[in-house]
Amino acid sequence: MTQPIVLHGCFVTGTDTEVGKTRISAALLHWCVSQGWRSAGFKPVAAGLELADNRWINADVQALRQAGSVPLNDAEIGPCQFKAACAPHLAAAMEGRVIDFDSLLRAARQLARRSDALIVEGVGGFVVPLGADKDTADLAQALGLPVVLVVGLRLGCINHALLTAESVRARGLRLAGWVGNTVDPDMPWVDDNLATLRDLLMARHGAVGLGWVPRLLDPSPQTILSHLDPAALRQVFER
Ligand SMILES: Nc1ncnc2c1ncn2[C@@H]1O[C@H](COP(=O)(O)OP(=O)(O)OP(=O)(O)O)[C@@H](O)[C@H]1O
Numbered sequence: 665m666t667q668p669i670v671l672h673g674c675f676v677t678g679t680d681t682e683v684g685k686t687r688i689s690a691a692l693l694h695w696c697v698s699q700g701w702r703s704a705g706f707k708p709v710a711a712g713l714e715l716a717d718n719r720w721i722n723a724d725v726q727a728l729r730q731a732g733s734v735p736l737n738d739a740e741i742g743p744c745q746f747k748a749a750c751a752p753h754l755a756a757a758m759e760g761r762v763i764d765f766d767s768l769l770r771a772a773r774q775l776a777r778r779s780d781a782l783i784v785e786g787v788g789g790f791v792v793p794l795g796a797d798k799d800t801a802d803l804a805q806a807l808g809l810p811v812v813l814v815v816g817l818r819l820g821c822i823n824h825a826l827l828t829a830e831s832v833r834a835r836g837l838r839l840a841g842w843v844g845n846t847v848d849p850d851m852p853w854v855d856d857n858l859a860t861l862r863d864l865l866m867a868r869h870g871a872v873g874l875g876w877v878p879r880l881l882d883p884s885p886q887t888i889l890s891h892l893d894p895a896a897l898r899q900v901f902e903r
């Protein structure tokens with residue numbers, strides 16, 4: 665495996681897009697800050713900008729900045745941002761741009777030099793194309809960080825979680841932990857699904873369950889963190 669670039673950190677992936685990666689990443693950052701670590705979020709590729717106060721901003725980048733403790737500007741947290749909220753290689757093509765893989769790694773290393781903990785939020789699911797010959801799994805592999813999987817709890821999530829776990833392990837990465845995040849609050853048999861995820865992800869991949877997050881009125885880092893297990897978090901971040 666590639667040498668990790670930072671003392672503590674993880675690469676947060678998900679079973680899909682919109683499953684809570686940003687919310688969980690912000691909560692993990694909040695926990696890292698509470699450990700006294702200089703903590704930075706990183707969103708290597710962000711697709712989807714909105715206009716706020718005459719400035720184009722990406723919501724994920726803003727959330728990661730607010731949760732971290734290293735003073736960083738938008739371009740440092742999100743070095744590669746596109747306007748359209750779609751697959752990144754398509755968003756790039758719409759703007760006549762390409763995603764420069766090596767510059768993403770340089771940006772990550774720059775953040776790592778200024779941080780004790782780096783939380784990298786992936787893009788969409790685990791294997792998202794970043795161009796003709798690279799994808800987000802290559803990025804996770806090059807960063808060498810343990811992976812945390814956000815499982816969006818809804819029908820079909822067990823299969824998606826196991827497929828993702830296999831893919832993470834096939835890249836030689838440690839699947840350090842997983843979080844069940846409620847996407848469908850009406851999902852039937854949630855407890856049974858969680859028990860199955862807990863058993864299979866541990867037995868097959870050694871991945872620790874970090875917690876179950878209900879659908880919250882206030883999905884702030886503090887509130888989400890109150891649903892995660894501190895002892896399990898320590899296992900993810902220990903070296
Ligand atoms: N547990 C929760 N309770 C309430 N709302 C949540 C919860 N988890 C996520 N959300 C909301 O669901 C939406 C998607 O979450 P989030 O942006 O974290 O997903 P994501 O996986 O980062 O998406 P993307 O793939 O676009 O980066 C957001 O509006 C977020 O506030």
Ligand SMILES: [Mg+2]
Nearest residue numbers: 685686724785
């Ligand atoms: Mg996100």
